[in-house]
Amino acid sequence: MWSILQAAGWPIWPLVVCSFVALALIIERAYTLRPPRILPGALLVDLRHIDARHLPGPNVVAKLASSSLLGSVLAASLRALHENLHLSEAALRERVEREGRRAVRELERYLTTLGSIATAAPLLGLLGTVIGMIEIFGSQAPGTGNPAQLAHGISIALYNTAFGLIVAIPSLLAHRHFRARVEDFELELEAACERFVQQVNQWGAHGRGIAPSPEPSAPTGDFQHTEIAA
Template identity: 55%
Template sequence: MLSILQAAGWPIWPLVLCSIVALALIIERFLSLRASRVAPARLVDEVMAVTRASLPTVDTVNKLAENSSLGLVLAQGLRTAMAEPRITDANLRASFETAGRQAVHDMERNLSALGTIASAAPLLGLLGTVVGMIEIFGASGASSGTAGANPLELAHGISVALYNTAFGLIVAIPSLAFYRHFRARVDAYTLDLEQAAERMVPHILRLTTSRR
């Protein structure tokens, strides 16, 4: 592998860097976008059960906010209701929307970088191939005085230059696949957050009404 990298020339090293960064981003997103960290399955039901009779204490809300992204959204709605006993439906929904946008922004962190690598890696590979071809034909012309030097040497040089294109595709294809996978997962979690907020709005309004 090291000999291939050395033969491919300097243009392949940006691709090596992209592959390392892409792998790190994929691992980080896999860990960050787990269901237990974003939207636990039974969290809404548990919150509604705990707050069936009244709004929770501040400590309970703080623990909920630390639970997950969904917990942070629900906690924001509860905090708004606790701070404003006569809160309206529109204000409560606005509070949930603000927290939801922040949660979605956090889930999308680093996805743009992964998408950029998926788009740029083939271009970097093509650039490396073009640079390699220029060097090959330039060296052949300078050494022989013609453009048709030893065909075997040219074929070997072209195959080495194509390493860049191949490596660029090797980096780009998995990066694009994981980018699409994470985008779909974020979209699914966003829907979960919206549905949870829709369930909590009438529940919280009922609690605030009973306190008046």
């Protein structure tokens, strides 16, 4: 491997850095974007069994916030209810939507960087190819030839092209995979938060003291966003 890096010349080193960064981001996102860390299946089931006469205490809310990303969104909403038991449905929805947007930013963390590496790696490989071609033509003076210099220039061109594709292809596939997973989580987060708001309104109907909205409120805001092309 070291001999290949030496043969590829200095243009290969930016690609080496990109490969390590991409590998670290792929491992981090694969670990973070797991259902138990985002949407634990038992979380909403546990919330349904809360006594309608009592909101969860601060200790329970703190554990809920640290349990998962959905738990942090719901914990922020429960803290708002602790601060104001007569919180209107519209105000509660606004709080949930704000926390949902924050959660989506957490889901999308590092994806832009990974997409940028997938886009830049072939260009860096092309840069190495161009530099290799320049060395080839620069070594060929009229009437003379330098086979060693010619071979070196060709090796720089080919190694950089190949390594650029080796870095770009897995990065692009990982970026698309994580983007699709994030979009699925966004839809599930939105649905879970909507069920939570409806459940809180049911608590209010049974004496929880949460005032309904004076007029029909708008549907819960879409947590999704327009994807930025990598």
